[in-house]
Amino acid sequence: MPRCLVLLSPSANHVYAGQSPRLSAAELSIICPDIRDAAPTTVAGVDYLSLDIDGLADDRLAAISRASATMACFAREGDLLRPVELPHTDLLDDDLVTIPKYQGKTNEQFTRLLLNVTLAALRGSPARRRDAGERLAVLDPMCGRGTTLTTCWLAGHDAFGVDDDAKALEAMTAHLSTWLRRKRLKHTTGTSRLRRDGRNLGKRFDAELRLPGVAPLTLAALPGDTRDSAALWGRKTFDAIVTDAPYGVVHGAHTASGSHRSPATLLAEAIPVWAGQLRAGGALGLSWNTHGLSREDLLSMLTEAGLEPLDGDQWSQFSHRVDSSIQRDLAVAVRPA
Ligand SMILES: C[S@@+](CC[C@H](N)C(=O)[O-])C[C@H]1O[C@@H](n2cnc3c(N)ncnc32)[C@H](O)[C@@H]1O
Structure with a gap:
């Protein structure tokens, strides 16, 4: 069995970089x-990350290439490292995701990790479409300035978002429109009024990207409260929901009674709404600050919403320190197929 060494990309954030080998090992498994x-x-x-791999077949190399922190891969032959060419799996340059810098941005590598492990958990028809290389529909119902949405585009999936911070959506719109123009890619972008029941809810943003030889990629973001996500999107359902909940530091969790440090009240109300937006076999991947809500309590919320949380050994390896007030973890749960 070949022994491979994966060289990990440096992370802009040194606290994350220190934990990245451990997180990447869990992600790859x-x-x-x-x-x-x-x-x-x-x-x-x-x-490096050292791993045993059962043959260097294309699909395995593609998985290594897609992993959030992979920079290069080598096969170890005695004292020598032979470079292994990895397939190019991203559709777009990663500066789409890395250029925006702002307080409260979710770490880009972690966003990719969360997307990867959530899509790995799909079952039934979403899993079959993933394995056939088909495009999936991913919703981030607290999308902020869109790190998850642009990460989905890189990975070749349609991306949909909701956030109640209109300024964050405007900043995302401006960045994406400028980036598409600067890269001279064929696209359309536009904003329009979002109306429901005769009320004006603000501006929605839509973008379509047409790359040669691939069906057009879609990205759309709606202004509004995440607990109204099902009402905002109507009958539309999603293969996956991937979101980074407010940590109570830069962003609070917005509910009727104000902005909260703990996401518990918001998530208790939002998770059942999101569960109803998932297709059968679809998966919800969520990251949150465990200082405000324990893993056990979050998994109970997911179960109560009719989802099946994945809770084996592999899934309990992702808790990591962000700073003195944030210990981030992730949970993935599947809507039974
Ligand atoms: C951790 S941030 C997400 C950051 C995002 N991933 C990014 O990189 O830009 C959490 C987001 O939740 C949003 N939020 C908090 N409460 C909300 C609510 N009730 N409805 C919709 N969005 C909400 C905040 O506005 C914030 O953008």
Whole structure:
């Protein structure tokens, strides 16, 4: 069985970089079950992820390439490292995601990790479409300035968002429109009034990107409260929902009684709404600050909403420190197929 060494991309955030080998090992074991014993290792003073892989078949190399922190891959042959060419899996340059810098932005590598492990959990028809390389529909119902949405585009999926911060949606719209123009990619973007029951709810944003040889990619973001997401999107359902809940530091969790440090009240009301927007076999991936809500309580909320949380050993490896007031974890739950 070949022993591979994966060189990890540096992260702009040094606290995250220190934890990235451990998080990447957990991610790889979920997105590519053929990978065994992924473990951080150091060779000649350089950090790698070392793994046993059952043959270097294309789909396994594609999984390594897609992993959130992969920079390069080598097969270890005695004392030598032979470069292994990884397939190019992203549809777009990653500066679409990395250029915006703002307080409260979700770490880009972590966003990719959350998307990857959520899509790995799909079952039934969404899983079959994923395995056939078809485009999936992903919703971020608290999308902020759109890190998840643009990450979905990179990975080749349609992206849909909701946020109650109109300024965040405007900033995302401006960045995406400028980026598409600057890259000279064929696209259309536009804003229009969002009306429901005769009321004006603000501006919605729509974008379509036409790349050669691929069906057009869609991105749309609606202004509004995440607990109204089902009403805002109507009958539309999603293969996956991927979201980073407010940590109570830069962003509070907005509910009828104000802005809260803990996301517990908001999530208790929002999770059942999101569960109803998932297709059968679809998956919800959520990250949150465990200082405001325990993992156990979050998993109970997911179960009460009729979802099946994934809670084996593999899934309990993702808790990590962001700073003194944020310990971030992730949970993934599936709507039974
Ligand atoms: C951690 S931030 C997400 C950041 C985003 N991933 C990014 O990188 O830009 C959480 C988001 O939840 C939004 N939010 C909080 N309460 C909300 C509510 N009740 N409805 C909709 N959005 C809400 C905040 O406006 C904020 O944008």
